[in-house]
Amino acid sequence: MSAFSLAVLASGRGSNLQALLDAIAAGTLPARVAGVFSDKPACGAIGIARDRGLPHVALRPRDYPDRDAHDEALFDAVAAVQPDLIVCAGYLRIISERTVRRFESRMVNIHPSLLPRHPGLDTHARVLAAGETEHGASVHAVIPALDAGPVLAQARIPVLPGDTPEALAGRLLPREHALLVASVALLATGRARLGAAGFELDGHPLAAPLSLGADNQLHREPGHV
Numbered sequence: 001m002s003a004f005s006l007a008v009l010a011s012g013r014g015s016n017l018q019a020l021l022d023a024i025a026a027g028t029l030p031a032r033v034a035g036v037f038s039d040k041p042a043c044g045a046i047g048i049a050r051d052r053g054l055p056h057v058a059l060r061p062r063d064y065p066d067r068d069a070h071d072e073a074l075f076d077a078v079a080a081v082q083p084d085l086i087v088c089a090g091y092l093r094i095i096s097e098r099t100v101r102r103f104e105s106r107m108v109n110i111h112p113s114l115l116p117r118h119p120g121l122d123t124h125a126r127v128l129a130a131g132e133t134e135h136g137a138s139v140h141a142v143i144p145a146l147d148a149g150p151v152l153a154q155a156r157i158p159v160l161p162g163d164t165p166e167a168l169a170g171r172l173l174p175r176e177h178a179l180l181v182a183s184v185a186l187l188a189t190g191r192a193r194l195g196a197a198g199f200e201l202d203g204h205p206l207a208a209p210l211s212l213g214a215d216n217q218l219h220r221e222p223g224h225v
């Protein structure tokens with residue numbers, strides 16, 4: 001049986017992609033990366049794919065008449081690798097409703113905030129501006145509404161006195177990597193499933209997001225069976 005296949009979408013340096021590749025190489029993630037896709041041909045994630053000999057497609061939005069046309073072209077390339085799961089790992093485009101519906105229940109995103117707080121961009125600065133004492137990351141299902149899909153798992157970090165957005169982002173990133181790997185592993189093994197009603201874990205509806213422990217494993221929140 002072929003390994004659980006991932007299509008990874010990214011717009012940036014690709015450290016989350018690298019974390020997935022490292023976990024696959026270490027044998028802790030039973031999956032394979034079938035392709036890397038981007039809106040930015042020169043981004044780090046495409047460089048990683050090229051250097052690793054992975055299939056990759058990068059299409060610039062400015063080469064298309066509108067968002068739908070760009071989405072359709074890029075996600076036709078995604079569909080061609082027949083992924084079991086699409087992972088948005090720093091993909092900085094809002095995906096059209098038509099495309100989200102095309103891959104219903106097969107697309108997740110890692111977002112640098114404790115959703116539902118702070119959907120969108122610039123989350124680290126927004127957490128500081130709000131005077132919050134806790135920050136984190138969320139792995140959630142992609143639905144047409146931005147960063148509003150059901151959440152599978154979250155990782156939390158404290159906000160420290162004097163934190164800058166850059167310091168906060170730097171402390172959060174390794175926790176994002178562990179969160180993404182553990183979340184994708186649950187989906188790859190079939191322990192977690194995403195359906196129209198949200199996530200199920202071990203055959204039961206997930207009542208609350210799982211929490212990433214210091215052991216880099218995902219745990220149910222206390223009080224939630």
Ligand SMILES: Nc1nc2c(c(=O)[nH]1)N[C@@H](CN(C=O)c1ccc(C(=O)N[C@@H](CCC(=O)O)C(=O)O)cc1)CN2
Nearest residue numbers: 091092093094095109111120121142143144145146147
């Ligand atoms: N329909 C959806 N598309 C995407 C989702 C989602 O939940 N539903 N998650 C995002 C990832 N994301 C935050 O995690 C995010 C990506 C992009 C933007 C955004 O405002 N993009 C702008 C362009 C910004 C830029 O180019 O710098 C845009 O598309 O106009 C916000 C949040 C992936 N897509």
Ligand SMILES: NCC(=O)N[C@@H]1O[C@H](COP(=O)([O-])[O-])[C@@H](O)[C@H]1O
Nearest residue numbers: 012013014015016090110111112120
């Ligand atoms: N709204 C989406 C968003 O901001 N995603 C964030 O982009 C970064 C990508 O880093 P990477 O390219 O090193 O994986 C990650 O921090 C991810 O949470």
